[in-house]
Amino acid sequence: MRSGTPIRFTGLVQYPDLRALTGIRMNYSVENIRSALTERLYSVIKLAYLRLASTTTAVCILGLMCVFYLAGTVFPQGVSLTEYINGGGGFVFLVTLFDLLDFFTSPVFLILAFALFLNLLVCVYEKYPSLFVKGPYPAEFTPERSIALTQDLKEAFEKVREVFVKELGFRPVESESRWNVVEKGLPCGLLTWLFHAGVAVCFLGFALTYLFAYDGTMRLAPKKASTVVPRETGRLKSLWTAKDGPTDFHLYLEEFVTEYSEYPDLDYPEDRTARLAIGLGWSSPSYELREDSLFVRDWKARIKVIRGNNTLREKTAEVNSPLKYGGYTFYLAGWADFVKVSVDRNPILLEVLSGDEIFVPGLLEPLVFGDVKSGRVYRLDGRTEDLRPFTTVKRKSGGGYEYLGKVMFGDSVTLNGRSITPAGFETGAVLNYRYDPGAGILWAGGVLLLSALALRVFIGRATAAYDLTEKDGIVFLNLFVSSEGLGYSPDKTVAALTRHLTKDDIRPQEIPPGQ
Amino acid sequence: MLNSDSILSMASYLLGIELRLFWASSLFYALALLLFIFHMVTRSNLFGKAARTALVAGVLAQAGLTALRAFEAGRVPAQTLYETLSWFALSAAAAYLYSSRRWRNIYLPGVLVSGVSAGACLYALFAASPAIEPLSPVLQSRWFEWRQILMFFSYAVFAVSASIEATYLIISPFVKKDGAPCYGLNAENIRDFHKMAFRLVLFGYPFLTFAIFSGAVWAHNTFGRYWSWDAGQTWSMITWTVFTVYLHAKSVPALTGRAASAFNIIGFVSILATTFLGVNWLAGLLGIPLLRIYAL
Numbered sequence: 022m023r024s025g026t027p028i029r030f031t032g033l034v035q036y037p038d039l040r041a042l043t044g045i046r047m048n049y050s051v052e053n054i055r056s057a058l059t060e061r062l063y064s065v066i067k068l069a070y071l072r073l074a075s076t077t078t079a080v081c082i083l084g085l086m087c088v089f090y091l092a093g094t095v096f097p098q099g100v101s102l103t104e105y106i107n108g109g110g111g112f113v114f115l116v117t118l119f120d121l122l123d124f125f126t127s128p129v130f131l132i133l134a135f136a137l138f139l140n141l142l143v144c145v146y147e148k149y150p151s152l153f154v155k156g157p158y159p160a161e162f163t164p165e166r167s168i169a170l171t172q173d174l175k176e177a178f179e180k181v182r183e184v185f186v187k188e189l190g191f192r193p194v195e196s197e198s199r200w201n202v203v204e205k206g207l208p209c210g211l212l213t214w215l216f217h218a219g220v221a222v223c224f225l226g227f228a229l230t231y232l233f234a235y236d237g238t239m240r241l242a243p244k245k246a247s248t249v250v251p252r253e254t255g256r257l258k259s260l261w262t263a264k265d266g267p268t269d270f271h272l273y274l275e276e277f278v279t280e281y282s283e284y285p286d287l288d289y290p291e292d293r294t295a296r297l298a299i300g301l302g303w304s305s306p307s308y309e310l311r312e313d314s315l316f317v318r319d320w321k322a323r324i325k326v327i328r329g330n331n332t333l334r335e336k337t338a339e340v341n342s343p344l345k346y347g348g349y350t351f352y353l354a355g356w357a358d359f360v361k362v363s364v365d366r367n368p369i370l371l372e373v374l375s376g377d378e379i380f381v382p383g384l385l386e387p388l389v390f391g392d393v394k395s396g397r398v399y400r401l402d403g404r405t406e407d408l409r410p411f412t413t414v415k416r417k418s419g420g421g422y423e424y425l426g427k428v429m430f431g432d433s434v435t436l437n438g439r440s441i442t443p444a445g446f447e448t449g450a451v452l453n454y455r456y457d458p459g460a461g462i463l464w465a466g467g468v469l470l471l472s473a474l475a476l477r478v479f480i481g482r483a484t485a486a487y488d489l490t491e492k493d494g495i496v497f498l499n500l501f502v503s504s505e506g507l508g509y510s511p512d513k514t515v516a517a518l519t520r521h522l523t524k525d526d527i528r529p530q531e532i533p534p535g536q
Numbered sequence: 537m538l539n540s541d542s543i544l545s546m547a548s549y550l551l552g553i554e555l556r557l558f559w560a561s562s563l564f565y566a567l568a569l570l571l572f573i574f575h576m577v578t579r580s581n582l583f584g585k586a587a588r589t590a591l592v593a594g595v596l597a598q599a600g601l602t603a604l605r606a607f608e609a610g611r612v613p614a615q616t617l618y619e620t621l622s623w624f625a626l627s628a629a630a631a632y633l634y635s636s637r638r639w640r641n642i643y644l645p646g647v648l649v650s651g652v653s654a655g656a657c658l659y660a661l662f663a664a665s666p667a668i669e670p671l672s673p674v675l676q677s678r679w680f681e682w683r684q685i686l687m688f689f690s691y692a693v694f695a696v697s698a699s700i701e702a703t704y705l706i707i708s709p710f711v712k713k714d715g716a717p718c719y720g721l722n723a724e725n726i727r728d729f730h731k732m733a734f735r736l737v738l739f740g741y742p743f744l745t746f747a748i749f750s751g752a753v754w755a756h757n758t759f760g761r762y763w764s765w766d767a768g769q770t771w772s773m774i775t776w777t778v779f780t781v782y783l784h785a786k787s788v789p790a791l792t793g794r795a796a797s798a799f800n801i802i803g804f805v806s807i808l809a810t811t812f813l814g815v816n817w818l819a820g821l822l823g824i825p826l827l828r829i830y831a832l
Contacts, residue, residue, distance in 0.1 A: 076788050083781045090774045094767045095819045110824055125765045227763075236760055285544055287551075287667035296661060299552070300559030306666070307548045310540055316670045340673040341757045352760045401540045455760040463762065467749045474742050507739060 073143040082137045089130055096121040126231075138224045145221055148214050158196040162486040164499035166515060170489075170522070177496045178489050184521040189514065191485060198486065200501075206482035209505045212473045219470025226463025232257040235265070236455035239272075240357055243447050246271035246327060249349060249454055265456075270333060270347060276323040277356060277448045279396035281315040281408070313427070315398060322353055322450040338450075352453040358393040360412060361445040370444055378417065383439045386417040393430075393446045412443050481506015483514055550608050551666060557601035558622065558661060564594030565629065565654035572646040579719065584643030588636075591629055591650055598626040598657075609668045614684040615675060618664035623685070624811060625656035627692030635696060635732055641720035642729065644707065648699035656811065679754035687747035687772065691807045693740035694779065698804030700733040701797050733800060734786060741779055748772055771810040778803040 072078050097105065100122055106113060112121075120127035170177045182201070185191040191203035233255035241247050249268040253259065285308035290296055298304050319339060326334040326346045338344045344351040358375040364382060373379035378387035391413035398408050410430045415422040428434055433442040486501040500518075502511040538546070571587035574580070602622065605613040613619045632649040636642065703719075704726070710718045711726050721729060751769070756762035763769065782799035785791035809817060 076784050077791070080781050080784050080788065080791060083777050083784070087774055087777050087781070090770050090777065091818065093765060094770045094774075095822060095824055097819075097824070098765060111822075112824075230762075282670045284670050285547070287665065289665055289667060293662050297559070299555050300661070302552075302556055305548060305552045306555065308544045308551075308667075310544060317673065318670055319673050319676075341677045341754075343757065343760070350760060352758070401543055402538060453760050457760075460756060460762060464753075467752075471742070471746055471749060474745060478738055478742050507735060 070143060073140050074147045076144075079137075079140050079144070082133065082140055085133060086137060089124070089133060092119075092121060093124045093130075096124065098122065098124065134224075138221070138228075141217060141221050141224065145214065145217050148210075148217075152208075152211050152214055158194075158198045158200075158202050158486065160198050162198070162200050162488070162499075162501040164488070164501055165511075166500045166502075168498040168500065168519065168522070170496045170498055172496065174489055174491050174496050177498070180522065181487060181489065181498055181518075184518060185485065185487075188521045189517055191483075194484075200486040200488045202484065202486045204482060204484045206506070206509060207476055207480050209477055209482045212477035215473035216470045216477065219466045219468075219473060222466030222469060223463050224466075226459040226461075226466055229459030229462060230457055231459070234455065234457040234459060236453060236457075238354065239452050239454060241272055241274035241322070241324070241450040241452060243274050243277065243449055246273045248272075251456075255456075268347060268349070270326050270328045272351070272452070273325040273327050274322060274450050275325055277450050278321045278323075279317060279356065279394075279448075280319045280321075281394070281396065281398040282318040283310070283398060283401045284314055284316045285310045285401065286314060310401065313394075315394065318399065320353065320356060322356075322452075324351070324450070338452075348458070349454050349456050352455070353450060354453045355451040357449045357451055358412075359447045359449065360390040360393065360443055361447075362390070363442040363444040365440050366442065375412065381436075381439065381441060384416075384437055388436075388441070389415045389417070389422060390443065391415070393448065395446070395448070410446065412446070414441070414443075478506050480508040483509035483511070485514060547608065547668070550604065551668070554601050554604050554608070555661075555666060557597050557604070558657065558666075561594045561597035561601065561625075562654060562657035562661060564590050564597060565625065565650050565657060568594060568646065568650040569654050572643060572650055575643050576647060576719075581641045581643070581720075584641065584646070587643060587646055587650065588633070591633060591646065591653075594650075594653065595626060595629045595633060598622065598629070602626060605668075611671070612681050612685060614681065614688065615671060616664065618660045618666050620684055620688050621656045621660035621664065621811070624688040624692050625653040625660075627689045628656075628695045629653045631693050631696045631736070632699070635700075635736060639720065639729070641717070642703075642725075644703040644719050645696070645699035648702060649696055652695050652699075652808075674758050677754050677757065679750045679757065683747045683751040683754060685747075686743045686750070688811075690740040690744035690747060691775070691811060693736050693743070694775075694800075694803055694807055697733045697736035697740070698800055700729065700736070701800040701804075704730045704733065705794070705797055705801075733797075737779055737782060737800065737803075741783065744772075744776055744779065748776055768810075771806065775803060775806045775810070778806055 096116060097108075097110075100108075102113075102117065102122065105116065105122055110116070116122060119129055124130055170181075172180065182193075185203045186193065189205070191205045194202045194204050196202045235251060235253050235255050237249075237252050239247060239249060248271050251265040251267075254262055254265045258265070288307045288309055290299075295304070299306055322338050324336060324338055324344055325332050326344075334344070334346050336344045338351065338353045340353055343353070359372055360375055361370040361372050362379065362381070363370055371379060371381070373390060375390050375392050378389055380387050393410055393412050395408055395410035397405055399405050411427055412430070413427050414425040414434055416425055416436070417423075425434060425436075428443055430443050430445060433440045435441070481504060483502065483504040485503075488499045490497050490499060500515065502514050504511055504514075568587045568590035571583045571590060575583035575587060602613055605619065605622075614623045628649055632646065636645065703721075707718055707721050708726060708730075711721055711723055713723045715722065751772070752762040755764065755769075778799055782796055782803060785796040785799055
């Protein structure tokens with residue numbers, strides 16, 4: 022069809038309300054309709070843009086965000102609907118409609134977060150040109166304070182300028198104002214822009230994490246190499262692959278160390294009256310040292326990253342000090358003890374993970390060996406010593422477990438005539454690994470945000486505008502002082518100015534505004 | 537070198553002193569609250585001055601016990617519930633005393649501040665254990681320490697701001713031009729008084745931001761996830777967002793008045809909710825089961 026050819030829109034004739042809705046006037050040419058639609062689309066986009074550039078919109082979106090956050094704290098996240106209903110949860114219709122059990126990844130929440138991000142981007146974009154504009158000062162200021170000076174106009178002008186610049190550290194600003202404008206401090210507009218930009222960068226980091234991050238858990242057996250075999254991949258990549266491939270490097274656990282602190286228990290009453298009695302000095306709290314009151318103060322794993330015979334990286338990983346390699350970060354989450362058990366001193370050993378049940382020949386009920394306590398212990402009196410390794414033994418009894426006691430490695434317990442000996446153990450490290458390309462960007466955004474915010478709030482800027490007038494032979498210094506941030510105070514600036522002018526024997530006398 | 541018995545005996549003795557100081561500071565705060573209420577009822581500045589003095593005494597006692605506990609524990613005392621509540625109470629009372637140092641005969645905000653401080657102290661003494669125990673390895677992080685210190689400090693500053701905001705909202709309708717001062721507030725000073733609420737939020741906001749950021753760094757270093765949407769983290773985000781709304785509202789002419797004031801008060805309510813009621817209080821209120829919480 023050639024453009025400009027008149028066509029018939031029977032549909033519009035049948036449904037005249039549509040015309041009213043679209044605002045298209047009756048001239049049925051494709052070009053007219055196209056231009057009208059383009060115009061309408063443009064006006065809608067413009068309106069949306071203007072709305073997004075508004076602080077009021079930011080207030081509305083942030084307010085709604087609070088309500089959403091609140092919903093996320095009220096409803097348990099990550100549980101299934103069945104679990105939720107079985108637990109006695111109500112509002113099932115709302116829970117299903119808004120996906121409230123997985124709310125922070127639900128479309129409703131993500132749309133709002135995206136709207137906030139757009140709002141932020143538009144505001145940052147809108148403010149960008151104003152960063153290069155010298156603060157637009159009005160031609161006239163309304164004086165907030167007037168100070169009478171005793172010198173002639175010319176001399177007073179020089180003195181006031183000298184005090185502002187030399188004594189108070191202000192710098193003169195070029196402006197089209199009739200008044201003299203001076204300022205001090207940091208460019209607040211730029212800092213405000215920077216911390217908003219920092220938040221936008223943080224959003225990018227969040228988005229990358231949401232789309233690409235994944236994690237998992239692996240166990241490193243001592244003196245053995247293990248490969249990272251992810252069970253999944255990031256959300257975006259999961260569209261074309263279920264999981265990432267195994268890494269081309271291996272992790273090798275060279276050594277695992279646990280350290281314990283001896284700590285006392287406090288004998289402290291639960292009863293409120295008894296607690297008040299301590300406060301009044303009628304009784305005293307007391308610490309007591311009990312047997313085996315050992316607290317794990319640290320655990321460390323010496324891990325090597327290897328490929329073939331080459332060691333690519335080596336680190337002693339600790340709880341707050343992960344190992345990083347190949348885009349992955351490996352967090353030391355805990356450890357797993359494998360207890361080797363000898364029955365009737367048989368050299369063939371049974372092996373069981375601590376906490377798991379083991380059936381011992383000759384016993385009807387399974388046994389459970391507790392966590393192995395080994396490593397270094399820091400005693401309360403400052404001594405350090407190596408623990409003689411021990412574990413605990415429990416036997417399944419009815420629905421629970423019967424505690425049989427503590428057993429040193431090499432010692433035995435006799436059950437039903439069988440001698441059970443924990444003969445040895447191996448400790449392996451449990452690592453959480455994570456691939457997260459968003460974290461670095463988030464940190465960069467966070468540093469930008471925090472630096473700009475701190476400078477903007479704690480230092481800020483002071484602006485002063487002054488004008489000297491003469492009336493009946495008396496020279497008046499008319500002042501307007503304003504500040505942004507907490508670093509400068511108009512009152513303090515005026516007080517300092519007055520002090521310096523007094524010192525120079527100009528003898529100012531403040532008179533109330535309006536006189 | 538001291539033996540274990542001597543060490544335990546000394547630790548018990550120091551804890552006894554600390555608890556007495558804590559009770560003393562709680563009583564001073566409670567006394568201050570009572571005197572502030574008398575001031576509110578009688579409008580006598582004498583009660584206001586006496587309440588301020590009691591508050592000063594409470595702050596001194598609590599500063600002493602905080603220093604003592606830092607010595608006992610060998611670390612910053614802001615890690616357990618007992619310690620964070622104590623730190624919150626001290627910060628709130630001290631922030632109030634500092635920000636009100638130039639006020640003349642204005643004592644009303646003290647009602648809320650002394651109430652919050654007394655409440656936090658008594659809650660710590662009745663509901664939490666003062667035992668100094670070794671920190672779990674996951675909590676042995678400077679980032680975690682800074683998170684705790686700054687978060688509760690900022691909450692305290694916001695509490696003082698809310699007390700000023702509430703006073704302003706209640707008193708401003710009664711302040712007439714050229715009229716007699718109402719609880720020390722008149723047409724001349726009420727604007728500056730109200731401005732203090734904004735300045736306090738402005739002061740506390742970077743601290744809260746840094747606290748959330750350092751909490752994320754700590755979680756990232758320890759668990760591998762900088763954000764996990766657990767109820768605690770989400771509540772801190774709620775508080776941060778409410779104060780972000782407040783600061784933005786202050787720059788919008790249509791919202792800068794009562795709407796902004798309302799946001800300040802809502803922020804304070806969210807602080808109270810997390811500090812005293814616990815992060816799951818609302819779920820409990822609505823009868824929603826507290827099932828496991830997962831990290832995203």
